[in-house]
Amino acid sequence: MKLISLLALALLxxxxxxxxxEKVKIWGDDSKPLKVITEPKHIELFRKLWEAKSEVKxxxxxxxxxxxxxxxxxxxxxxxxxxxxxxxxxxxxxxxINNVDQFNVxxxxxxxxxxxxxx
Numbered sequence: 645m646k647l648i649s650l651l652a653l654a655l656l657x658x659x660x661x662x663x664x665x666e667k668v669k670i671w672g673d674d675s676k677p678l679k680v681i682t683e684p685k686h687i688e689l690f691r692k693l694w695e696a697k698s699e700v701k702x703x704x705x706x707x708x709x710x711x712x713x714x715x716x717x718x719x720x721x722x723x724x725x726x727x728x729x730x731x732x733x734x735x736x737x738x739x740x741i742n743n744v745d746q747f748n749v750x751x752x753x754x755x756x757x758x759x760x761x762x763x
Contacts, residue, residue, distance in 0.1 A: 665691055669713040670751045678710070679752050686750065693747045697728060697739040705729075706738070710751070724748055 668681040668690055681690055706723035711731065713719050719731040726744035729736045741747045 667715040671711040673709050696742045700740045
């Protein structure tokens with residue numbers, strides 16, 4: 645019985661895991677910095693949107709429009725269509741941000757998305 649209780653507690657802890665983010669840097673596809681997020685309320689919103697992402701399977705890779713640095717953490721590739729993948733030499737999983745519009749406004753990628761749609 646104790647083992648089952650410990651396993652249940654471990655699963656609950658895992659599901660409620662929250663990433664720690666101190667700063668977020670967003671880079672454009674031209675490797676120029678677009679924005680740095682440091683304000684606590686914006687970090688919290690970013691974290692909530694980030695944690696709600698879900699893994700997806702795609703036939704083709706998205707066109708990456710930004711790089712996102714999580715500090716501390718990894719560098720991610722981002723498509724203004726809502727797709728993400730950790731930057732790695734190995735094949736990486738692709739995720740989808742569930743609230744793309746709000747995420748793009750937060751990282752100020754929405755203007756680029758609109759410009760790309762006009763081309």
